[in-house]
Amino acid sequence: MGLLDYFRTARKSSAAVAKERLQILVSHDRIDIDKPSYLPKMQKELIAVIRKYVDIDQDAVSIRLEQKGNREILELNVVLPD
């Protein structure tokens, strides 16, 4: 199953969306993991882009950054204002 398919089918069971949500996932498959990562910096700029479109609190953004082997994953979850 492709990643896009996962997004497509996820939460199919929840009929109603209670809150507007925005989720951003960045997955970086790296060859040379000794090079410094740019995802932590990029994360700030991605949030800045989102802020141009929606008025979000810093509190409303949850951020996770992790590394698994050669893959680095950045996850931003934003609960949008009503």
Add this chain to the structure above:
Amino acid sequence: MGLLDYFRTARKSSAAVAKERLQILVSHDRIDIDKPSYLPKMQKELIAVIRKYVDIDQDAVSIRLEQKGNREILELNVVLPD
């Protein structure tokens, strides 16, 4: 299984990463789907952010944007230069 878990486990079977890759997924759960979407505009700015960090060709970016009910999904796949 959370979406992050999906990313974590995906491609576990492929031992080597042949190319550096960057994948960005934006999922927007919307309440009022009659409002105009800002993802197409946001997409351009997200690519602009990526370009600050890596030198990518326009050809190297594949873009998908789709809507499924209240969920709108933007997928950017970038093959990074060697």
